[in-house]
Amino acid sequence: MSRPEDNLPPDLFYNDTESHKYTTSSRIQKIQSSMTYRALSLLHLTSPSLILDIGCGSGLSGEILSNSASEGTPGGPHIWIGFDISSSMLGIAIEKEVEGDLMLADAGQGVPFRPGTFDAAISISAIQWLCNAETSEESAAGRLSRFFNGLYASLRRGARAVCQFYPKNEQQKTMVSSAAVRAGFGAGLLEDDPGTKNAKTYLVLTVGGGDLDGDITGVVKGMEGVDVMDQRRRTKDRKRGEETKGSKKWIMRKKEQMERKGKVVKANSKYTGRKRRVAF
Amino acid sequence: MKLLTLNFLTCAVKTCKTSASSFPLHPRDSELEIVEAEINVQFLQNILPRLMWEELGGLVNELGLPSLPPTAPLPSALVESKLQAPESDTTGLNIEKLEVPSQVARDLHRVLLETCIMSGGLVCGNCGHEYKVLEGVANFLLPAHLV
Ligand SMILES: C[S@@+](CC[C@H](N)C(=O)[O-])C[C@H]1O[C@@H](n2cnc3c(N)ncnc32)[C@H](O)[C@@H]1O
Ligand SMILES: [Zn+2]
Numbered sequence: 154m155s156r157p158e159d160n161l162p163p164d165l166f167y168n169d170t171e172s173h174k175y176t177t178s179s180r181i182q183k184i185q186s187s188m189t190y191r192a193l194s195l196l197h198l199t200s201p202s203l204i205l206d207i208g209c210g211s212g213l214s215g216e217i218l219s220n221s222a223s224e225g226t227p228g229g230p231h232i233w234i235g236f237d238i239s240s241s242m243l244g245i246a247i248e249k250e251v252e253g254d255l256m257l258a259d260a261g262q263g264v265p266f267r268p269g270t271f272d273a274a275i276s277i278s279a280i281q282w283l284c285n286a287e288t289s290e291e292s293a294a295g296r297l298s299r300f301f302n303g304l305y306a307s308l309r310r311g312a313r314a315v316c317q318f319y320p321k322n323e324q325q326k327t328m329v330s331s332a333a334v335r336a337g338f339g340a341g342l343l344e345d346d347p348g349t350k351n352a353k354t355y356l357v358l359t360v361g362g363g364d365l366d367g368d369i370t371g372v373v374k375g376m377e378g379v380d381v382m383d384q385r386r387r388t389k390d391r392k393r394g395e396e397t398k399g400s401k402k403w404i405m406r407k408k409e410q411m412e413r414k415g416k417v418v419k420a421n422s423k424y425t426g427r428k429r430r431v432a433f
Numbered sequence: 434m435k436l437l438t439l440n441f442l443t444c445a446v447k448t449c450k451t452s453a454s455s456f457p458l459h460p461r462d463s464e465l466e467i468v469e470a471e472i473n474v475q476f477l478q479n480i481l482p483r484l485m486w487e488e489l490g491g492l493v494n495e496l497g498l499p500s501l502p503p504t505a506p507l508p509s510a511l512v513e514s515k516l517q518a519p520e521s522d523t524t525g526l527n528i529e530k531l532e533v534p535s536q537v538a539r540d541l542h543r544v545l546l547e548t549c550i551m552s553g554g555l556v557c558g559n560c561g562h563e564y565k566v567l568e569g570v571a572n573f574l575l576p577a578h579l580v
Contacts, residue, residue: 201476203483232476232546234438236573247568252470254438258445258573262580265445265573267456269483291577299580309483 156321163282167210167239176211176245185277188353189214190225191345192275192315195357198228202272205307207260207316208279209235210242212251218275219252236260261296264303271307274314281318284325297329301336310362314338317355326354333358434571437480437545440489444557446579454558457488460495461563463553472542474534478508493544501544511538
């Protein structure tokens, strides 16, 4: 099946016709709603919270977030803020008079909220779009890092985020989850029905500092098919000291650190970290 | 856009991230509307410590709405107990002590969750960038050179 994100930018793909088709399809409604409930079960909310919905579209998830606990929404009713890059999708949400607040924004440009705003974040079937850079000025890596850095800062300590997405291949899966880890999240990938055409990938993210202290292992403990990509594991690896200062590995890590801090770093090349010949 | 959201939104321009004056955004030529919503006291209690009260007061003044008290209420001030029979009791004789939203909670709910900016602009105090609001939706898309 062809992937829409390989052919058009999201705001053009989700035009009035496609947004209408999308929202009125009972098959789509059913799938999006079951994924929203799955994400909610991973968020473990116990009381009314402030939630960010990234790529909220026409508000299919939002309608569930606004429901009360007795209607089946854990910890509900929640208050949510949703943003999307498609004005047609948001137009349908307005017509439906959803209760959440809506914004027109591009996740690849960041998350413009002050630090510690949200109790949780959810994103259903949206962030694979970030892997396709729309213009030549942008790189997918840059868009992913702006998104995850912004999301990380906008969540309060101890918060969780769950992003269900459709990775194109293993490489894209790794690209997305490592961008999240680099932003500071504890991250785990959960797969439902792996290997089938109904496979669903959930990126479960935690922000350290609260009860969880970024420990993803507690969240996904006992769940089948969960791959834990804990940042702390990387730190431990590093301590073993096989990495010497000035080595290629060391330079690459330093460059990554600088980039994360927003510094401009020279692109890596086959010469990076090589010994220079002594010049006379 | 609810005033709640405005109490958390900052300017999205890259060079504004480190500037204190990129929060709060200032409304310009705004058209307000009250959109009724069910009161959620537990949510209000949850969000109260995270509000920037002074900035909320400033916003309310900029919009020409009645001023807020100078300091934020305590979460405990959002409920009050009332002696009344529960709705299920048709005799009205089984009087109980019930926790109900206080006037303070209802006022806060009105300001944060029911008062909406339907159109106008939101202006950054640092760079002057104006984010347009149309049909209650703010446009935060930036030209590439500002990202
Ligand atoms: C398959 S729809 C899902 C919508 C909604 N989450 C749902 O479950 O019904 C994908 C949505 O992601 C949005 N999207 C794609 N790229 C985006 C970006 N960079 N920023 C914000 N939204 C984006 C699209 O406009 C579209 O509404
Ligand atoms: Zn600004």
